[in-house]
Every structure is written in structure tokens, then in C-alpha cells.
Amino acid sequence: MTLELSPPRFTYDLRASRVAFGPGALRDLGTELAVLGARRVFVVSTKSRLAEVPPMNELLGERFAGVFDEAVEHVPAATVVAAQSALHQADADFCLAIGGGSAIGLGKILARDAGKLLAAVPTTYSGSEMTAVWGMTDVHGKRTGRDPRVAPRIVIYDPDLTLSLSPALSGASGMNAMAHAVEAMYAANASPMALALAEESARLLAASLPRVFANPHDHDARSTALSGAHLAGRALDLAAMGLHHRICHVLGGLFGLPHARTHAAVLPYVLAYNAPAARSAMLRLARSLEAYDSVTAIMHLCRTLGVARPLSELGLRKDDIDRAADEVTASPYANPRPATKEDVRGILLAAFYGDSLT
Numbered sequence: 001m002t003l004e005l006s007p008p009r010f011t012y013d014l015r016a017s018r019v020a021f022g023p024g025a026l027r028d029l030g031t032e033l034a035v036l037g038a039r040r041v042f043v044v045s046t047k048s049r050l051a052e053v054p055p056m057n058e059l060l061g062e063r064f065a066g067v068f069d070e071a072v073e074h075v076p077a078a079t080v081v082a083a084q085s086a087l088h089q090a091d092a093d094f095c096l097a098i099g100g101g102s103a104i105g106l107g108k109i110l111a112r113d114a115g116k117l118l119a120a121v122p123t124t125y126s127g128s129e130m131t132a133v134w135g136m137t138d139v140h141g142k143r144t145g146r147d148p149r150v151a152p153r154i155v156i157y158d159p160d161l162t163l164s165l166s167p168a169l170s171g172a173s174g175m176n177a178m179a180h181a182v183e184a185m186y187a188a189n190a191s192p193m194a195l196a197l198a199e200e201s202a203r204l205l206a207a208s209l210p211r212v213f214a215n216p217h218d219h220d221a222r223s224t225a226l227s228g229a230h231l232a233g234r235a236l237d238l239a240a241m242g243l244h245h246r247i248c249h250v251l252g253g254l255f256g257l258p259h260a261r262t263h264a265a266v267l268p269y270v271l272a273y274n275a276p277a278a279r280s281a282m283l284r285l286a287r288s289l290e291a292y293d294s295v296t297a298i299m300h301l302c303r304t305l306g307v308a309r310p311l312s313e314l315g316l317r318k319d320d321i322d323r324a325a326d327e328v329t330a331s332p333y334a335n336p337r338p339a340t341k342e343d344v345r346g347i348l349l350a351a352f353y354g355d356s357l358t
């Protein structure tokens with residue numbers, strides 16, 4: 001079987017964003033922000049991440065204007081209000097998010113609503129730092145959207161900051177990145193640029209994550225995994241996400257399931273469902289994974305990384321499945337294979353029990 005030819009027409013925007021990548025890159029943070037003209041920098045993070053980096057007044061000098069260290073998952077509206085008040089008091093012209101997708105997600109909303117520029121220092125493989133996608137949760141559930149104002153102006157990747165990620169979190173976060181690459185490969189609007197990014201990111205992630213899991217202090221594997229996550233984030237930014245992201249979005253927003261671990265638990269089942277309608281993407285993915293069958297290889301990778309967990313273990317109740325399937329199919333989304341409520345129910349049930357696909 002050969003790859004289908006690329007679509008005859010495509011458009012995409014590449015925003016101006018600077019990326020600085022390398023072990024120890026955090027040391028250049030102050031200089032990088034100065035070059036961009038930052039005068040007063042407001043930091044968004046968590047206590048645990050800030051405990052792992054040098055003090056902010058050391059890193060930022062006089063530019064350090066204040067900090068909000070209570071970012072939590074899914075960017076709750078109440079957290080946004082508290083952070084906005086701290087930002088206002090700090091009178092800053094730049095926001096800096098340090099942490100995983102939760103801290104970066106909060107930084108995005110703050111920067112957008114206050115008209116500030118955003119810098120990001122990611123410490124997980126979520127890829128959020130490379131996208132113009134925002135998310136926020138309130139009583140109505142999780143809302144997401146795309147807005148160029150939330151995309152960081154600069155991203156500093158220091159793989160040393162990921163050394164503290166446990167094997168379990170590394171595996172889950174790495175499969176979150178893999179899910180971006182997979183869905184970009186079968187997105188109807190994927191340009192040759194998005195496909196190239198997705199294919200290389202999947203290759204880097206598949207090659208490095210088992211090594212990270214086996215030895216979390218393997219610096220080379222950490223760097224490779226983070227560079228794969230970086231490319232996957234860019235691929236996510238350039239392509240519409242499909243059924244997998246829709247399902248995870250509903251499970252996180254409505255039922256509070258943990259973001260990365262849910263991605264890892266759901267991906268093999270959506271991939272198995274979409275495979276017959278996405279032959280070219282499956283071939284591309286198999287090439288990246290150096291495997292014959294993509295679904296088997298992804299399931300195997302999840303098992304190797306210890307993240308092939310049933311959704312029942314992640315907090316989903318069987319009674320929630322009907323409501324989740326309703327919500328997933330309530331509005332249209334892009335996917336190579338249409339899915340009815342019954343189809344989604346079937347996928348969720350299989351993932352709920354952790355059915356074997358191989």
C-alpha cells in the first residue's frame with residue numbers, strides 16, 4: 001500500500017514565535033525576555049514547579065513583577081478570577097507560564113484577556129505551549145477555542161525540567177503528545193507541513209518514551225521526548241483534532257478525569273475505530289512506529305509505558321457513559337469516520353473495561 005497523494009489545496013498560518021530548546025535553556029530566560037522588550041513579568045505556575053527552578057528574582061532580576069502559583073487542571077473560572085486580580089496588582093506587561101498544560105492554559109487566558117504577551121516554559125509533554133488553543137472550565141463544562149492572542153510569543157524548552165516527571169506521568173503525558181500527532185495525521189485539513197510534523201513527532205516519541213520510562217534520568221531520551229512533544233504541539237496547532245480529542249475533552253470537562261492519563265487510556269480504542277477510514281494515516285503512523293500495524297503498536301506502547309489503564313480506574317462510572325456519548329455527539333466535529341452515539345458508546349465501553357485489542 002502506498003501513501004495517498006497530498007491534498008491539492010491547503011492553507012495554514014505560522015505565527016511568529018521564538019523557540020529556544022536545550023538542556024540548561026532556562027538560564028537564558030531573562031535575556032530572551034529582555035530581547036522581546038519585557039519590562040515587568042508576571043509568573044503563572046504551581047508551588048511544586050516553582051520549588052524546582054531557581055528563584056524568580058534570580059532568573060528575571062528587576063523584571064520579576066509578581067507570581068500566581070495556584071494553577072490547576074482544566075483552568076477553572078474561579079482560578080482565572082483570582083489570577084487576574086494578582087496580575088492586575090503586579091502591573092505587568094508580560095505573562096510567563098512555567099509548568100504543564102494547566103499552568104500554560106491559565107497563562108493563555110490571562111494574556112488574552114489582559115492584552116499581554118505570553119512566554120512559556122513547559123515541564124510536561126502536553127504541547128499546549130505551541131498552540132493557539134485555549135480551554136476553560138465553568139459550571140457548564142469545558143469550553144475550548146482557537147485565538148492567536150493566546151499563543152506564546154516565546155517558548156523556552158529546557159529538558160532538564162522534565163527529569164522530575166515520574167515514569168507514570170511521563171508515559172501519560174507522552175501519549176497525550178502522541179494523540180496530537182495521530183489525529184493530525186488523519187485530519188482532513190492537514191497540510192503537508194502538518195503531516196511532516198506529525199510523522200516526525202510520532203517517531204521521536206515512540207523512540208524515546210520507553211527509554212524515559214525505563215530510566216527517567218536518561219538526558220538524551222528526555223530531550224528527544226520533549227522535542228517530539230514540541231513538534232506534536234505544532235501539528236495540533238495546524239490540524240483539526242477529531243473524535244479522540246472530543247472524547248477526552250468531554251471526559252475531562254464533564255467528569256473531571258485526568259487529562260493526560262485519559263488521552264493514554266482512550267487513544268488505542270479511537271485509533272482502532274478510525275483505522276478502516278484512515279488507511280494513509282495508519283501507514284504513516286506505522287512508519288513512524290517502525291511497526292506493521294499501528295493499532296497494535298500503539299496498544300503495545302501504552303502497555304510498555306504503564307498507561308494502558310481502564311477508564312473505570314480513572315474515575316469514570318459506568319452510568320456516565322451514556323451522558324458522555326450524548327455530549328460527544330451533540331455537535332459536529334471533524335473525524336475520518338462518522339460516529340453515532342452507539343459507536344461512541346462502544347468505544348467508551350471498551351476503554352472503560354480496558355478491553356484487549358491485540
Ligand code: NAD
Nearest residue numbers: 074100101102123124126128131133161162164165259260
Ligand atoms: P498538568 O499541567 O496538570 O500537570 C500534571 C501534574 O504534573 C501536575 O500535578 C503538575 O504539578 C505535575 N508536573 C508538571 N510538570 C512536572 C515535572 N516536570 N515534574 C514533576 N511533576 C510535574 O498536566 P498536563 O498534562 O501537562 O496538562 C493538562 C492540561 O493542559 C489540561 O487542562 C489540558 O486541557 C491542557 N492542554 C491544552 C492544550 C492546548 O493546546 N490548549 C494541549 C494539551 C493539553
